[in-house]
Amino acid sequence: MTASAIVQTQNLSKKYGSFNSVNRVDLHVQEGEIYGFLGPNGAGKTTTLKMLLGLVKPSEGTITIFGESLNKNRPSILHRTGSLIESPSYYGHLTGLENMKVMQRLRNVPDKNVDEALRIVRLENHKNKKAEQYSLGMKQRLGIAMALLAFPKLLILDEPTNGLDPAGIGEIRELIKSLPTSYGITVLLSSHLLSEIDQIATSVGIISEGNLLFQGKMETLRKKSKSSIFLKTGDNTKAEHLLLTQGYCPVESDSWLVFENLIDTNVAEMNKFLVNHNIPVTRIEEHKKSLENIFLEITGKERSL
Incomplete structure (x- = not known):
């Protein structure tokens, strides 16, 4: 351990x-x-x-x-240990409070724990309503309250x-x-x-x-996401040619010029350079891989979650 x-x-x-x-x-x-x-x-x-x-x-x-x-x-x-596996278990004909009292006897905890657990999940004002009348979210919160009962x-x-x-x-x-x-x-x-x-x-x-x-x-997982800068101008062909002379290596994607591994200073300099050469910069966007993209890369499978 x-x-x-x-x-x-x-x-x-x-x-x-x-x-x-x-x-x-x-x-x-x-x-x-x-x-x-x-x-x-x-x-x-x-x-x-x-x-x-x-x-x-x-x-x-x-x-x-x-x-x-x-x-x-x-x-x-x-x-x-407290747990809620798959779906909350409760007696529908009992109120939220009565369900908590049943669990209280099983866990052998004081009354104050019941009140505090209901307060944490924001069910204190619904504790006297029957559990079968709870919304799905309220039932889920009741299940979590039961799991929290012994803190x-x-x-x-x-x-x-x-x-x-x-x-x-x-x-x-x-x-x-x-x-x-x-x-x-x-x-x-x-x-x-x-x-x-x-x-x-x-x-x-x-x-x-x-x-x-x-x-x-x-943080480690998010670092696997490298950001890309997407640039759109009034004349992408001319912009790409000029930026190549400055050491930038854009890749064309639809109506965008895409850049990898740029820091904020690079983006500012590139924008200023294009404007000074009378090329209007109409949009600059930063795109990062979503957690889903990272997941698919790790698993190596294009599968739905």
Whole structure:
């Protein structure tokens, strides 16, 4: 177990017959992180998370959480872990508060935890409404409130924004982002939504067909995206000829001149040079590879997430 690592797996694998659902995955989730576990549907995300909770038995490999072996210390580990896997479980005929009270008895926590968890997910004003009358987003928040009830050191969430509208996604995103700093909770969440991981995670693991293809800080992943400058002028042919004399090497793309690896100073100088030569610069845009483009490069497959 590395220093400050909350979750660490080694050669974690799960086979169903001859099919490798998860193949020798080495996860490293550091304390205080929001770790985004990213991959297409069917990539092995949920199976991996279930193995971390002891809900699925690995075919091979080891799991260490809080520095302890899951095989030997599962009750102790789960006491410090909250989770929401696949979809929230609740009793529809009970109110939100009554559902929380059921979970309170199971987790043996004080009343103040119930009130605080409902406040965090903004359900305090809806706690007396039956859960079956909740919107999809409210049901998801109730599930997260149940997972937060014991204020765990580790929170594991499987596709927490799945099926939500944009407003609901924004609410869950802001909630999750607040947990490490406000409550000292390390978050491990899975998603197939690249944009969500990009906005919320501090670290990321990319899994495809059961194989972990990338793991590291979001900054490291973003550095794989080299920006390009797209330039449009009143006379691209003349502009290209003049810029070649100055050492620039544009590539024509439709009605644009495209430049790689330019810094801001280069762009300013190029703009000034063209204007001084009576060529109107009508548009300058910076294009960066999206997280999806980077994902496709890492996996080497043009596949939908």
